[in-house]
Amino acid sequence: MKQMPPEYYSQLEEIQTIDFVLVELTLYLDTHPNDMDAIRQYNEYIKLRKTAVKKFEKQFGALSHGSTYSRHPWDWKEAPWPWQV
Template sequence: MSHKQLPPEFYQLMEDLQAVDFVLVELTLYLDTHPNDMDAIKQFNEFAKKRKRLKKQIEQIYGPLQQFGNSYVGYPWNWDDTPWPWQI
């Protein structure tokens, strides 16, 4: 199955989302061992908000990113639209 070509802006947004996800994973690991670090908690919450905004921006333009009710879908059903995450 061939996938549609998306504009460079899509790939930049996805890269930004991946960077934010990386920060959130690292902060989660840090906070597991430093649960009282208020600065890290604030930073985590800032990046969580940033992730929510990025996800919303991407989905409004390009369609859903996550299944199982974590993302809304369009009509017609658009889960089979490419590229899929492993094709990026």
């Protein structure tokens, strides 16, 4: 498998950490829908995720199809895919 630079792994780990927090906040908000502090925190993590994904995809390519424009030449087939590391 192709070895990626350290920034690839650190940025991907940051996105995964943010995703974990978002899942936990979603579960909490399912049972506490009026908790404004949790809603604010959820919205902040959404912003953090958008920024982190944009940075990652600009440097390393798309994390999933349909979320970013394609580079030229088409490089979707290039490994590793985020779920392979």
